[in-house]
Amino acid sequence: MIENCPECGEPGTMLVYGLPAPPLLRAVEAGRVSLGGCMIEPGLPDWFCPARHRWTDEDLDGRGLLLDEIVAECNAPPPPPTAHVGAGVVEWRAGESALTLVAPGASDEVAPFEPRTPVGEYAFVVSPDERYLALFIYSGDIDAEDHTHGFELFEVRPEFRHIGGLPAVPGRHGHPPVFSPDSRWLVxxxxxxxRVRGTDQHFTDLFDKRSGARVTLDWASLRALHLPDQELHRVDVGVEMPVSSYPHEYMDWDTEDAVRFTAGDVVVLRMPWRQEIAVSLPPSAPVTGDRPPTDPYYSAFR
Ligand SMILES: [Zn+2]
Known part of the structure; x- marks a missing residue:
């Protein structure tokens, strides 16, 4: 194999030809190989270097083996999530109803629990003071109609143990909760x-494209868990919308990275139309946004 450029000596990148299957595409996205095109004809280069020199390589078998290796590496499942707490690492070992805290020079600490949410994907969130650890669990089946997520809460110090959490609740997307800077809220x-605020109706059932009526669409929830007493405060988050709104205007609303704290007890929520709303904790009333009807991004679809 001629892996380095015969002209400048720089390491080469392999060129592959034809229509790539998804596993190979992942290697292309990772920058490990490059697509040479769909046409396969004799004399095409097999490698190129950063200076765009190209060369051919007679070692078809060697390149095939290397390509298999690269594709396997690029398609390996990601390692399971872990959390760092002080000098220790928290793991959720496959099949175990417990978390394990592994710290150098100490024996493992084990915190038994039973997850109350069907386990698809999970992630850890550690409080700033490293006293608490939340294990966020998302049912995670993107094809499922009903997604659920919840979290199990652990105290790391003085003793590593399961102390509670939030049972599974519905949600269209799964995003881990966020600790306040003083570690006294988990949001x-x-x-x-x-939901239509003040009723038990579903917003889409009210759809009437000729109506000028407006109602408050409660499309999200804010859940704030106070620590250490674990008192849960939940309020609806909504916005006034005309009942003539089409589902594509609100069906994709998401809350990814939409929570940040500006103080120990003030959380700022970013609405999908980019408005930010500060909420003092505990929340005392439903949160209501204003959606500007002239927003060019949204009005473009009307
Ligand atoms: Zn070169």
Missing amino acids: GFVADGY
């Missing part, structure tokens, strides 16, 4: 419905 902001 989740979740797109979880199409």
Whole structure:
């Protein structure tokens, strides 16, 4: 194999030809190989270097083996999430109903629990003071109609143990909760419905494209868990919308990275139309945004 450029000596990148299958595409996205095009004809280069020199390489078998290796590396499942707490690492070992805290020079600490949310994907969130650890669990089946997520809460110090959490609740997307800077609040902001405020109706059932009526669409929830007493405060998050709104205007609303704290007890929620709303904790009333009807991004679809 001629892996380095015969002209400048720089390491080469392999060129592959034909229509790539998804596993190979992942290697292309990772920059490990490059697509040479769909046409396969004799004399095409097999490698290129950063200076764009190209060369051919007779070692078809060697390149095939190397390509298999690269594709396998690029398609390996990601390692399971872990959390760093002080000098220790928290793991959720496959099949175990417990978290394990591994610290150098100390024996493992084990915190048994039973997850109350069907386990698809999970992530850890550590409080700033490293006293608490939240294990966020997302049912995670992107094809499922009903997604659920919740979290299990652990105290790391003085003793590593399961202390509670939030049972599974519905939500269209899964985003881990966020700790306040003083570690006294754990806040989740979740797109979880199409409720009409003050009624038990579903917003989409009111659809009438000729009506001028407006109602408040509660499309999300703010859940704030106070620590250490674990008192849960939940309020709806909504916006006034005309009942003539089409579902594509609100069906994709998400809350990814939409929560930040500006103080120990003030959380700022970013609405999908980019408005930011500060909420003092505990929240005392439903949160209501203003959606500017002239927003060019949204009005473009009308
Ligand atoms: Zn070169």
